[in-house]
Amino acid sequence: MLELQNVSFRYTPRGNNILSHFSASFGEGELVAVTGRNGSGKTTMTRILVGLEKPSEGIVSYEGNDISAEDASARSRFIGYVFQQPDRQMFMPTVREEVAFGPRMQGLTGKELDDAVENAMRAVDVAEEADRYPRSLPRGTQQRVAIASAIAMNIRYLILDEPTSGQDGNEKKRLISLMNALRKQGITVILVTHDMDIVASDCSRVIVIADHEKAYDGTPENLFASEGKAEQWGLAVPSSVALGRALPGSPYCKDMVSFCNAYMKLHGRE
Numbered sequence: 001m002l003e004l005q006n007v008s009f010r011y012t013p014r015g016n017n018i019l020s021h022f023s024a025s026f027g028e029g030e031l032v033a034v035t036g037r038n039g040s041g042k043t044t045m046t047r048i049l050v051g052l053e054k055p056s057e058g059i060v061s062y063e064g065n066d067i068s069a070e071d072a073s074a075r076s077r078f079i080g081y082v083f084q085q086p087d088r089q090m091f092m093p094t095v096r097e098e099v100a101f102g103p104r105m106q107g108l109t110g111k112e113l114d115d116a117v118e119n120a121m122r123a124v125d126v127a128e129e130a131d132r133y134p135r136s137l138p139r140g141t142q143q144r145v146a147i148a149s150a151i152a153m154n155i156r157y158l159i160l161d162e163p164t165s166g167q168d169g170n171e172k173k174r175l176i177s178l179m180n181a182l183r184k185q186g187i188t189v190i191l192v193t194h195d196m197d198i199v200a201s202d203c204s205r206v207i208v209i210a211d212h213e214k215a216y217d218g219t220p221e222n223l224f225a226s227e228g229k230a231e232q233w234g235l236a237v238p239s240s241v242a243l244g245r246a247l248p249g250s251p252y253c254k255d256m257v258s259f260c261n262a263y264m265k266l267h268g269r270e
């Protein structure tokens, strides 16, 4: 279990709190969305989890131990982070070397290292790009390379910052099915996103940050079930949810397939 306990954070000693008394815990195999208005502190919260920022107050704990003082490189043994612009975290000449960098730093060598790298590249479907320069790849592929780098280090948590912004439908679908595959292996995926379609259709849980605090922590269904709840935090309601609300009985429709099923059921009864 990875936890933020009563964490407050400000970027400068005299600055305002970006987060105030923020607590959240992340269990195994969850797909958790972190959302909220622009500038609400989503990226900051994940940077604290990964060790790129230290809490001004409160602690970060992992499996019951206070890891607040551990830096990001120490935490990379269990947590991976994919930046909004993944090319900023790539500095090796080939995809294979990029993916090998982390596990090599962890002490893997020889066949063990080669196997970890090959398996990770295959898991995210970048094996064919193994000899290419990572920074020349499309952003979606770079994201998968960054995920492979994390998988090769045998992580338990993966944080993705706005992975679907600017992606086409196919790349989104590919990423979502990859996140689901990781989740089935027990890896917890934490997704910073403004994409409410993904929140409703794919996430098991959603955290909303508003006014420096955790405003909501629960299922997407509960967030979107009643009109006005998500909207008060500036969140867009997915089309399928809005359409479902307009049907008799206002069924909750997490995606367009659910909406069509609900519609057909009603139609069949008429």
Ligand SMILES: Nc1ncnc2c1ncn2[C@@H]1O[C@H](COP(=O)(O)OP(=O)(O)OP(=O)(O)O)[C@@H](O)[C@H]1O
Pocket (backbone or CB within 6 Å): 011, 018, 036, 037, 038, 039, 040, 041, 042, 043, 044, 045
């Ligand atoms: N390095 C920094 N120094 C000072 N202030 C910062 C720094 N990084 C972010 N901030 C401020 O902290 C606040 C929270 O930023 P953060 O990037 O965490 O928000 P966010 O919810 O991820 O935003 P977005 O949805 O726009 O990506 C913003 O007001 C931002 O301007």
